[in-house]
Amino acid sequence: MRVPFQTAGTGERHSCAPRRHDSVWLHPDWAAHLASPLDAAAQAAVAGWCAAGRPLVTARRQPGDAAATLRLGLALPTCDGRRRIGLHLDTAAVARVAPPPPLAAALVAAPPAWREALAALAAAAAGLGVDCRVYGSLAWQFLSGAEYLRPASDVDLLLAADVWPALERLLGRLAETTVPRLDGEVLLPDGDAVAWRELAARPARVLVKGPDRVGFRSHAGVIAAFGGA
Template sequence: MPSDVWPRHGWVRLGENWADCLRSSLGEAEREEVADWCRAGRPLVIARGRSEDGAGELRLGLATPDKRRIGLHVAAEAVAESWGPLPLAEAVETAPEAWRPMLAELVRRALAVGVGPAVYGSLAWQHRTGLGYVRPDSDVDLLFAPRDRRQLDGLLDLLRAFGDGSPRLDGEILMPDGAAVAWRELAGRPDRLLVKGPAEVELRDLPSVLALFDREDAA
């Protein structure tokens, strides 16, 4: 299934027949925990696929506030409802009060660059479920999708300015080809970058990554 249909860091709510749609087995305890989670109406996050996955299959993750993780491999028919990655603007009021002014200012400045930030990780889980995931020392994981080199450079300047404050900002830049790279790694301008695709992880050289944004800018 194309990554724009099931984007990594997006969200789904499973239907009642989800267990019939499993494509990889779950242990009995994990299956019961997922069942309880779904009965409570809570969503799961869309994870990176694997090269061996078939068409119409997706990988999902369930993360609990105590940091346990359950991975699911299901057919798309299991999905009752889906959303894209959570906009940071929607999650600001879920964050600890001391973080809110900085996060709101980050949203404002990112929008001025032309890119609306999304959030994943603990703050997104807390917003989506109402459970307590965020700790005082938690990072905020952000996702940006700049369309061209001007937006990319503006975002990296912004993240350098805000990134080591409180809270610390981590996260990814989504590239025009659908793969993603950690913003901190890209900001360091190394010769080679670890790039996460929809179903694979690979090393790419810096010029080839930057060229993707140059082509978008020229289009």
């Protein structure tokens, strides 16, 4: 199947356009490429995080952002108070970009009580040809090795498929899973995203999130984006 997640390799500095939820590693001199000010405490936290070889995550662009800049987010782990830091950087600061981790790989970082259910979901997605990845707390815990998950945490899934029927079948399976609680988004073929729970509920309109905008689209229009039912 077509996999819509793209990876930029290591090497020379380059302009890139990471997608929301992508992991982004920065060059050591990233602070020289700040496009908006960052307070000293936040800058120190980001510096320590990057020095440990850990990535940040791409966030939605803001109105007026220059084309050669991007927004990144850092959610610090439980031991650091779960503080969130936002960065606005020139793309020259980017060393490497990777897509969100696959659920099949990241489930090793989940609590043992969740793993059987998550492994079954990963297998079901693979069998249907749906690309199933994770973001949020499980992804942070998997990528960093630090503690993020709590017993009541959601598992945020990012789903992508070529055709609607396969995705529809998987949504039914997700809705039946109660532990852990599943949340997340469906990535549409045009790059926008919609909450999978909202899509599964089949309202007349759904809230759609783009790289730099939020708006509404009809449920039928979302299905049409996959080429129809």
